[in-house]
Amino acid sequence: MEHSFWHSKWQKNEIGFHEPQGNALLVKYADTLLDPPQNQRIFVPLCGKTKDIGWLLSQGVEVVGAELSEVAIKQLFEELGVTPKIDITTKGATYSTHALTIFVGDIFKLDADDIGPVTGVYDRAALVALPEDLRAMYAAHLNKITKSAKQLIVSFEYDQSAMAGPPFSVNEETVDALYSANYEIKRLERSELVGRLKGKVDAENLVFLLAAKS
Numbered sequence: 001m002e003h004s005f006w007h008s009k010w011q012k013n014e015i016g017f018h019e020p021q022g023n024a025l026l027v028k029y030a031d032t033l034l035d036p037p038q039n040q041r042i043f044v045p046l047c048g049k050t051k052d053i054g055w056l057l058s059q060g061v062e063v064v065g066a067e068l069s070e071v072a073i074k075q076l077f078e079e080l081g082v083t084p085k086i087d088i089t090t091k092g093a094t095y096s097t098h099a100l101t102i103f104v105g106d107i108f109k110l111d112a113d114d115i116g117p118v119t120g121v122y123d124r125a126a127l128v129a130l131p132e133d134l135r136a137m138y139a140a141h142l143n144k145i146t147k148s149a150k151q152l153i154v155s156f157e158y159d160q161s162a163m164a165g166p167p168f169s170v171n172e173e174t175v176d177a178l179y180s181a182n183y184e185i186k187r188l189e190r191s192e193l194v195g196r197l198k199g200k201v202d203a204e205n206l207v208f209l210l211a212a213k214s
């Protein structure tokens with residue numbers, strides 16, 4: 001998608017992907033990502049204003065995010081009830097408080113030094129937000145900037161001919177093709193998406209845990 005597509009979605013508040021209560025599958029599988037629970041620093045790519053950031057912070061986790069839309073990030077901090085320190089950089093802007101740093105701009109401009117060391121990645125509605133032609137570049141970039149940190153991926157599988165994305169259908173074969181060179185992949189969940197996708201299309205939730213190959 002063009003950047004203008006996402007900027008327009010946030011400006012018009014067309015954010016059906018945003019989960020007001022956060023994602024139950026993160027809570028269900030957090031122990032696989034946050035292992036050990038102490039001293040975790042998690043990268044949340046394409047983070048929007050997800051409530052999952054607040055939940056991770058409540059678990060004592062430090063969070064680093066990347067998001068194109070400043071509208072989203074202003075709302076994120078407002079909803080968290082904290083005032084960020086804002087720094088303008090050559091790559092966009094950085095909004096931060098002591099345990100949370102968000103890079104506002106294009107994730108593809110970030111490098112490993114920008115985000116610093118992370119213990120894991122939480123990808124919900126990030127990989128599935130990207131069209132097929134960007135996914136290999138995204139997967140390689142994420143692997144590089146996080147130095148192959150483990151990942152928890154929450155994805156959807158559905159009949160792509162029934163609906164145009166985003167979200168796109170990203171099934172087990174696709175995750176395997178994108179990540180198996182660098183990670184051991186374990187599928188943790190396949191379950192019916194209750195309420196269907198956008199209330200229109202039958203879909204399944206998929207959750208994967210990726211651990212770097214040694």
Ligand SMILES: C[S@@+](CC[C@H](N)C(=O)[O-])C[C@H]1O[C@@H](n2cnc3c(N)ncnc32)[C@H](O)[C@@H]1O
Pocket residue numbers: 006007017018019045046047048049050066067068069072105106107108124125126129166
């Ligand atoms: C489907 S939303 C998911 C947001 C969040 N992960 C959630 O679960 O609510 C995808 C987000 O990715 C952001 N985005 C798209 N392309 C991006 C890019 N190249 N760099 C950073 N963020 C991007 C969009 O602005 C949008 O907020």
